[in-house]
Amino acid sequence: MKKGILILFVLFSTILTAQWKPAGNKIKTKWAETITTVNVLNQYPRPIMKRSDWKNLNGLWEYSISEYGNPKPEKFDGDILVPFPVESGLSGVMKEVGASKELWYQTNFTVPGNWKGKNILLHFGAVDWKADVWINDVKVGSHSGGYTPFSFDITPFLKGTSQNITVKVWDPSSDGQQPRGKQVKNPNGIWYTPVTGIWQTVWLEPVNTKSISSIKTISDIDGSTIKISANVKGASYGDVFEVTVFDGEKTIANVKSSVYEEINISLKNPKLWSPESPFLYRMALKLISKGKITDEVKSYFAMRKVSIKKDGNGIVRMQLNNKDYFQFGPLDQGWWPDGLYTAPSDEALKYDIIKTKELGFNMIRKHVKVEPARWYTYCDELGILVWQDMPNGGDSPQEWQNRKYFDGKELIRTPESEKIYRKEWKEIIDYLYSYPSIVVWVPFNESWGQFKTEEIVEWTKTYDPGRLVNPASGGNHYRTGDILDLHNYPGPDLFLYDAQRATVLGEYGGIGLPLEGHLWKTDNNWGYVKFKNSKETTDEYIKYAQQLMKLIKVGFSAAVYTQTTDVEGEINGFMTYDRKVDKLDVERVNQINKQVIETLQQ
Structure with a gap:
């Protein structure tokens, strides 16, 4: 009997997978080859608060793209593999949506019989950006915000044995005022493909009334x-x-x-x-x-403390557990050539953290993106410090210098834009508050959407006094928060210094090495400087690290190298975008990185 069930399961899986295949001809990771429609990101999504019973709703759903404001379509366009965003190859769709259209999803599910008498929670890991949800044609709720989890108690709306779920998503991408990170409708250079819709696990969970x-x-x-x-x-x-x-x-x-x-x-x-x-x-x-x-x-x-304190030379140092501790890591954007915002598997999600540790780093700056809960748990378990950026948003970059929107120092946001920022920043901090690996909040990056800096920083510091606040990484500098953050490309440079806050090099490097067969774009690939082979690139990295060590002794308390992987048109990663090639000599990088970290102990 058990053998027969197994055969039926394999046949069912084969039939479903035959209905789906990755779209487009972009490069892919090795994990993309192992995906079937019945094993998509099937690990428990929230290990920091784990219950024993749950049901994964990832898999093939129906989808449709329609004009903004239209009713639910009577006929859907085809199938989409949830939770990969509709613009990604792994969704099986790879279509643009934009501000003038809405994305609809639909699927059916059953509630396990042994959940009878329980309240059923419907969880979404993240949906970018505004989601409306119906159960059996009854609207049960809405949520705006592309980076945080949300849920609904759907118990009163269940009927019969088979349940229908419908989700409508609107995401204006770079035409809107919402946080969006590096998503733009016309990706190029350091700006990437939009991400629309469900991009993290959808799941059910039974709970009691209390x-x-x-x-x-x-x-x-x-x-x-x-x-x-x-x-x-x-x-x-x-x-x-x-x-x-x-x-x-x-x-x-x-x-x-x-x-x-x-x-x-x-x-x-x-x-x-x-x-x-x-x-x-x-x-x-x-x-x-x-x-x-x-x-x-x-x-x-975990029991840990992050703080700042002047050393014997009067330099403000970052401390971990009351000891001077140099924080050193890569800029990690968390993008994938096949899944965009969504890692193709749980193993892939963990892989970049493992590789960061292998390279000898002790920190990751999670750049203008928020990850699924499992990523932060892996950071906690493996031991890596995290600087968490707020995904930038607001008006488009072209409008920042327009006098109507810019006062010479900061962006003047509309009331609606400011409201969105404050709501989503608070939700991100609430979501991530208990992960010990996170040690620094970064509300702004390089003046992108930067507004009311002192007020936002003071609110962040008051709301979470146990972490450091980096006001604006490489942005317009105000004497507030705990950190002065400089960006300098390609090599490190200490061109400003703050005697009352920790001075850090929030970005540098960007050494480019394009590798044929592993490129997202066939031409116009971009890096701050470019080299022809791994040895040259590694040599340049080590030269920068040696320069950095001299600057640590006179002022720097942390540094961030750009970056973990290539991303779309950027070819300045330690790894290729498909994660198939380490572009630099890992052993040599590990050795010099450990020397950098140990500079304060010399």
């Missing part, structure tokens, strides 16, 4: 304590929140409190987290009502 909706952890290594709080849906007075903390398999704490109270746990001789020793404490969290467990999730936390 359930944990989010958790928040704040570590204090100076006081040897961890603070844990939870948002609880359906809570009533008398309900209890229980936290059990594990060091490996050993239980080291078990604490209970009212659901309305924060739990504060003292740890004896806490193990500190760092890139060299990324130790994570594991947790089991229970919600108890009238003596019965109504919800249970698994999570983790």
Whole structure:
């Protein structure tokens, strides 16, 4: 019987996959070759708050592109592989949408029979940009924001055995005021292909009426304590929140409190987290009502501290766990030639972090993009510091210098644009608050959409006092926040210095090496400087690193090299865009990078 079921499953998978194939003729990663329509990104999407039961809705859905404002189409255009954006090759569609059109999705699903009596949550990892959702032709909610997860309790709208879900997406790309990172409708140079629609996992989860909706952890290594709080849906007075903390398999704490109270746990001789020793404490969290467990999730936390302090020479240094610590890593854009914003597999998502560690770095600057939750958990587990950018947005680059929009120092946003920014920045911080790997928030990059800098920075610092705030990486500089961030291409240069904040080199490098057979574009590929082979490129990288070491001693406290991979027309990565070739000598880069990081200890 089991053998027969397996044969039927293989046949079903083969039939479905035959209906789908990647679109276009762009280069692809090796992981694209392993994708079928029934195994798409099928790992649990939110490991920092994990339940035992869930259902993945990724796979083939119907799609249609229609004029903005039109009703739901009676007939759809074809199939799309969710969660790959419609412009990507792996979606099987590879079509543009734009501000004048809307993208519709539709699929059917069943709720597992053993979920009876549960509330069913419909989760979206991320949808770019505005999503309206219907269940069985009843609109259940909307969400705007292309980088954060959202969910709806769809229990009241379920009927019968088969359920229908419809999603409508509008994304104005570079014609709009919303955060969009490097997406533009006419990609070229450092600007890339638009991403529209569902681009992270869609999934179902059963919960009880009383359930944990989010958790928040704040570590204090100076006081040897961890603070844990939870948002609880359906809570009533008398309900209890229980936290059990594990060091490996050993239980080291078990604490209970009212659901309305924060739990504060003292740890004896806490193990500190760092890139060299990324130790994570594991947790089991229970919600108890009238003596019965109504919800249970698994999570983790780390004990670590990030701060700034003047060294013996009066230079402000970045510190990790109260020790001077030079942070050094690549600019990581998180783009894929086959999936655009969406990694083709979970292994691929993890691969770039592993390669960054192999190159000898201890940090990643996640550049104007926010990743799926699993990416941040991998950073926590593998041990890599993260600088998290806010994806830029606002008016188009061509309008920044227009006097109507620019006051000579900052962008003058419309009230609607400012409202969108503030909402989405807060949602991003809320989403990522408990990941210990994140140590720096970067609200602006190179004056792209930069507005009310001092106000935004002070709000960010107040909202999350446990991290550093880098006001504007390479942008218009205001004396606010914790960091002065300089950009200089191609080689490093210390041309400004701040005696009260940490001075960092937020971008440099960009050494280009185009490799035939691994290019997104056949011509007009771009790098700040170009070389002909791996040895020349590696030699130039090492020359810059040696220059950087001299500048560290006189002022720099961190540096970011551009970049992890080639991206579309940019050919300045450590790896080709398809991740099939390491363009530089990994061993030589690793050796010099470790020397750079250890400069402060010399």
